[in-house]
Amino acid sequence: MPAPDPVPAPDPNPYSASMGTLHAADTAFRDLVDVALADPVGFRRDAAELFSDAAGDDARTVAVRWALGAALRELGDLPGARRELDAAAQGAQRLGALGTAALVRSSLALVLLHLGETEAALATTALAAEHLTGPDAARNEMQRGLLLQRLGRLDEAVDAYGRALPILREADDVAAEARLLGNRGVVHAYLGDLTAAAGDLRRSLALARELGTTPGIAIALQNLAFVAARRGEIPPALALLEQAQDLLDDEQFATSAMRACIALDRADVLADAGLLEEALEVAADAAEVLAAGDDRTNAAEAELQLARTLLLAHHHTAAADHARRAGGAFRAARRDGWELQARYVTLAAASAAEGHVEVSTAAALADDLQAGGWHLEARSARLLVAEQALRAGDPALAGRVLDDVLTDDVDGDLPALARAQHCYATALVQAASGRRADAELAVARGVDVLHRSRLTFGSAELRAHAARHTVDLVRLGVRLALEDGRPDRALCALDRVRAADVAVAPRPPGDPVLADLLAELRRLERAERDAARGGGDPRPYREARARAERRVRDRARTTSHAVDRHAVASVAQPADATLDVDRLRQTLDGRVLVAYAELDARLHQLTVHPSGVRHRVLGPAAEVRDAVALMRSAVRRLARGRASAASMAAADASVARSARDLAGRLGLDRLDAPLVIVPCGALDGLPWSTLTIGRSVPTVVPSAAAWLAATDGCARPGTPDLLVAGPELPGADAEVAALAVEHPATTALTGPHATVAAVGAALADATTAHVAAHGVYRTDNPLFSCLRLADGALNVYDLEKLSAVPRTLVLSSCDAATTATVAGDAVLGLGSALLRLGVGTLIAPVLEIPDTAAVALMVDLHRRLANGTTAASALAASIEAADDAEPAHRAVRHAFVVLGDGGGV
Structure with missing residues (x-):
């Protein structure tokens, strides 16, 4: 929700300004208003004394009422502002000061707008215009432009601003110019002219800074964030909103409504970034704040924003309910342009929930939006028309509708999400028309558009969550390939977005x-x-x-990466450009790669053999999730080890049963070759070592393409050159000491020396490293998952600052390999972050492990790695040789996994 109407620059003057007669006092009146705007809290506090001083002086009473009304407006007390401004206008009218009355009415009009009385607001500006000339008339026309803007009459608003601006500039009214440019910039953004919008808003910001008006600066920053978001520039938009919020936090009279408006814009940006749960929480809180106040204009827009966010989050019924409520408020206020947008959200929610709306209804709405200047919204409505035409069995009509959408802008100034939505609709139409190869190209084009956008995000969290926008595209690509009997192309379509999540891992710039x-x-x-x-x-x-x-x-x-849009693969490349399946088959060299995907609530398996790629539909994904949870529970029981022998025997039996069950459910029971696994979200947290096959544990990788790339020139692990022991972990010092005996030339950091800074610097210089420290996996935000060191947590944000990471890393830390798969198959966690940053092979547990039970296993593992054994084979052999007399030792055997390239081919 971009913010309107920054306040004019204050010109501090004492309350006791001599005003003389009313007709001679306009300047002093305005000075008093400026004083009120500079400190509305103080003016409201002192108002009673000012009224007392003005007793018997009607002119002065008018001045105080006008100033108090302006102060109350800034403080969000709209009924109070209306009362005082209305009284001031009537008082001036009684004194025959028609010009002063007109100026007050011009201020009153904005209050009436926010109270939802739009017709009265327009009538008030029209009445004021009858008695104003020159710059005063221009300011009133500017106010009228703002009213038209909030009504959704965008072209009329631009015309009004255009008439007022030259006069204000000639009068050197810098404050009014700043306000006008800020408001016109928002209208340009609504109309889709983002270049003009940015130009107006940058000038508005410069003028606000020149004037030193904190609210004006904050609102200009907020509106620039709105334009950045419309371009799809997520980190800059968040940075600008953060600056605006910081300014308001320092402003004593910033109202909760002002903060709520910034929060709504932030919710919009978060939703575009794929952070829908957080966006919903922010939008709902902001809408509640505005609904509790008197500002009907912003409250209705907040209701609409919440509806949009609910729609993106697939809460279709709630989205329709909120959109209908917003639409009712817009209709009551005669805000026809905004009511059109509410109708679109209602229609889109109905389409998503019920699968059908009338094509003619959607088409008429799209035409109305286009005619009203809401071009981006009209585009979305036309995509809905195309979708409904396809559902009605008319791909020809759908194709014509897409042709009418501004296709020449698909690679222009539109945000990446809008361009990707166009690609998705195009793919649907082409598939329905029998042009399946073209449909696959459109899918690849859409994924690449979103990938280029994600590359600019400095935050791994943003990059991961933005992948949710690829879900529909990827599913369509996989479906098309499977329907054509081409599992190799299905693997390519599936791997395209997974590889994008890990193939490029730019470190955030130094901050x-x-x-x-x-x-x-x-x-x-x-x-x-x-x-x-x-x-x-x-x-x-x-x-x-x-x-x-x-x-x-x-x-x-808020961090961004400067990425050349041409540096990424051309959007014209075919859908299998990312993954060379033939080379993958050759490089596997006796291994079998198994990739999993969830489609229509079932698990699908794509297996790469020397002879080709095979596809199998497995069981319900929910049952697999339950089986994984059962396995994890059984291993945890062993790790605790405090129960009776019978209970431990039952836990062992449960692990064995779960392993057999999962091997069957995952289609692995007939495979006897070493495995490279590309999991999906249903398999998060699976202790893969329980499924040892072919004398090695499975190697788990984020994508087939990433594994293939990592095998180029990869070296097998060697002797560790860095050992780290974290604090308060029984067994950590003993573990590091035992490893140091076997590898005496190794650098060891223990006790108070194992600080975040020291360990980070040492990791950057190490080739093979071992860290024994408490591991913490954070479900609420996996990027705060960490290793506990002497002076605190080493989390993912710290790791991203490292200039380099070891080629091979062993973490004998609880949950160090635990990750969370978010929508779009992007993965978050300590382990996934290390792979993105360049760790080739990571050996770590996906569960809690007993503090002292891993020492012998780790010593044996490093002995085998130092002898040149691959990580997967070394871990399998160490597990086989490990002492299993105690439940804790058996739990450790089950908990460790190998992530990455497996330590050599």
Whole structure:
């Protein structure tokens, strides 16, 4: 929700300005209004005294009422503002000061608009115009432009602004010019002219900074964020909104409504970034704040924004309900342009929920949106028309509709999401028309458009969640390939987005602010821990830590990478350009690659053999998830090891049964070759070592293309050159000491020397490293998953600052390999981050492990790695040779997995 109407620049003057007669006092009146706008809280506090001083002086009373009305408007008290401004206008009218009354009415019009009385607002500006000339008339015309803008009459608003601007510039009214350009910039953005919008808004920001008006600066930044978001520039948009919010946080009279409007824009950007759950929470909170106030204009727009976010999150019934409520509010206020948008959301929700709406209804709505200047919204409506035409069995009509959409803009100024939606609709039409090869090209084009956009995100979190926008495209590509009996092309379509998530891992640019925030986060973690141990109250530190984590997260989201749009594969390349299946088959060299996908709630398997690629439809994905959970539960029972011998025997039997069951459910029971596994979300957390096949444990990789790329010139693991022991982990020092005996030339960091900075620097120089430290997996935000070191947590944000990482890394830390797959098959967690940053082979557990039970296994594992054995074979052999007398040792055997290239081919 871009923000309208920044306040004019204050010109501080004492309340006691001499006003003389009303006709001679316009300047002093305006000075008093400026004083009120500069400090509305103070003016409201002192108003009673000012009215007392003005007793018996009607002219002065009018002035105080006008200024108080302006102050109350800024503070969000719209009924109070209306009362005072209306009284001031009537008072001026009684005194025969028609010009002053007109100026007050011009201010009153905006209050009436926000109260939902749009006809009265327009009538008030028209009445004011009868008695104003020159710059005053221009300011009133500017106010009229704002009314038209909020009514959705965009072209009329641009015309009104165009008439007012030259006069205001000639009068050197910098404050009014800043307001006008800020508002006109938003209209240009609505109309789709983002270049003109950015030009107006940058000039508005410069003028606001020249004037020193904090609210004006904040609103200009907010509106520039709106334009950046319309371009699909997510990190810059978030950065601008953060700057605007910081300014308002320091502004004493910033209202909750002002903050809510910024929050709504932030929700919009988060939704575009794929962070739908967070976007819904932010939008709902902001809408609740605005609904509780008197601002009907912004409250209705907030309701519409919430409906849009619900639609993106597939909450179709709720989206339709909120859109209908917003539409009712818009109709009541005669805001026809906005009511059209509410109708579109209602229609789109009905289409998604019920699968059918009348083509003619959708087409008429698209035409109305286009005629009203809502071009981006009209485009979305036309895509809906095409979709409904396909459902009605008329691909020819769907094709004509798509031709009418501005296809020449598909690679122009539209945001990546809009371009990808066009590609998806095009693919559907081409598939329905029998042009399946063209449909696959359109799918690949859409995925690449989104991939190029994701590459600009400095935040791994944003890159991962933005992958959810590829889901429909990827599913369509896989369906087309499978329907054609081409499992190799299905693998390519599936792997295209998975490879994009890991193939390029640009590190965020150096950010001293983020570094300071991370240091502060570690300080708070230590303080919280010390308070808990010392018998103090850790809650204040816990709350401060949560706030610090949000600051780290938000700061990381604002970082961008400068990526040449031509640096990524051309959108004209075929759908299998990312993955060379023939080369993959040759490179596997006796291995079998098995990729999994979830389609229509069932698990699908794509297996790459020397003879080709095979496809199997497996069972329901939900049953596989349940089986994985059962396996994890059984291994955890062993790890705890505190139950009776009979209970431990039952846990062992449960692990064995689960392993057999999962091998069958995953189609692995007939395979005896070493496996390379590309899992999907249903398999998150599976302890793959329980499925040892062909004398090695499966190697788990994020994508087939990533595995293939990693095998180029990959070296097998060798002798560890870095050993790290974290604090408060029984067995860590013993583990590192035992490894140091076997590998005496190795650098060891233990005790107070194992700090975040020291370990980070050592990791950057190491080739093969081993870290024994507490591991923490964070389900709420996997990027805060961490290793506990001497001075605090080493999390993913810290790892991203490293200049290099080891080729091989062993983490004997609880949950160190645990990841979460988000929509779009992107993966988040400590392990996935390390692979993205360049670790070739990661050996780590996907479960909690007993603190002292891993020492012997780790010593044996490194002995085999140092002898040149591949990671998968070394881990399998170490597991086979390990002591299994105690349940804890058996749990450790099951918990470790190999991620990456497997340590050599």
